[in-house]
Amino acid sequence: MEDFNVRLTEAANRNFQDQLPDVCRRFHEMLTKEDFSPEALAKVRSFIRESCKRIVEEVREKKERKRENSEKKASESDEEQYYTPMNSDGEDSSQPPKKKQKKTKFTTSRNVRSKTKCDDEDSDSDDGVTTELESNPHINRMIDVLKPELRSVVECCNTVRAWVQLQVPEMQDGNNFGVEVQGEVLEEVRRVESGSQAFMEALSLYYLARAEVAGKFAKHTGIQDYVYALQELDVKEFHSLRLIVREVRNSCVTMLDMLNKNMDKILTPRSNSGNMLVC
Incomplete structure (x- = not known):
């Protein structure tokens, strides 16, 4: 002590x-x-x-860039939505089977939507805006x-x-x-x-x-x-x-x-x- x-x-x-x-x-x-x-x-x-x-x-530039990307992807989606691949079995391409055409159309549309979402995410992450x-x-x-x-x-x-x-x-x-x-x-x-x-x-x-x-x-x-x-x-x-x-x-x-x-x-x-x- x-x-x-x-x-x-x-x-x-x-x-x-x-x-x-x-x-x-x-x-x-x-x-x-x-x-x-x-x-x-x-x-x-x-x-x-x-x-x-x-x-x-x-933020304003980021929203504008995102809007432009959305319009661009939407226009590409509209162009691919009415595209039907040729029949590979030699059938008449002007009258394809309805089920097959519907299935092809649904698959193509789903892929377009998925691709658009991924592209938007990539564009948001790479736009360089903070x-x-x-x-x-x-x-x-x-x-x-x-x-x-x-x-x-x-x-x-x-x-x-x-x-x-x-x-x-x-x-x-x-x-x-x-x-x-x-x-x-x-x-x-x-x-x-x-x-x-x-x-x-x-x-x-x-x-x-x-x-x-x-x-x-x-x-x-x-x-x-x-x-x-x-x-x-x-x-x-x-x-x-x-x-x-x-x-x-x-x-x-x-x-x-x-x-x-x-x-x-x-x-x-x-x-x-x-x-x-x-x-």
Whole structure:
């Protein structure tokens, strides 16, 4: 237990001196990057408009190509439907047996339909048209930068919270002001830790919500409201990511300031003078 306490104290000191100040600095500098700047909002909007416009044009070309193939196959089917092969037994070809003619006609028509279906499938698979809607690269870069920083905050808070809990003395009557300070510090560290975890979970929910809207747009490309829904969803996520950076930065600064100001009470929550009897 003593070895663990020593290692935990060393890790907590590294957090106080190096990691937490660096985290606060990185979150502050993150707002000055190009992807997090307010000017990047125009790029977020334009990407959605251009992507949806490209998909609508591709779907329109695909439907037009499929319609042309269907008309072509239908015309070929009409030409082969009235074709009757010559009688190979030397009978009069102008009056073939009815059953044989009907059977030949049915077989030929079925083969034409099967061939037309296969040709349509081959033409659809080889037409080179794709309806893939890519993720917004600006939002992806923001999330890729923010997610490891949130993970670092959670790990630092977990270490600090464990160290402060080990500094809490045994319960006694009176002289508990330092213990109350430790409780307030633990509550603040726990708040920053749980908030960072909630922000990390919210990042994955964005992709689920966007996939749902994008799937509906892929099925109904003619509905313009889905384009606006995707655009507003990305704009909302852009502002949310900027607010997350500000919130976590302010929370980390507040937590670090509380730890520095109350370090004496955290290390020595009870003083010896509290047990002295004054006459």
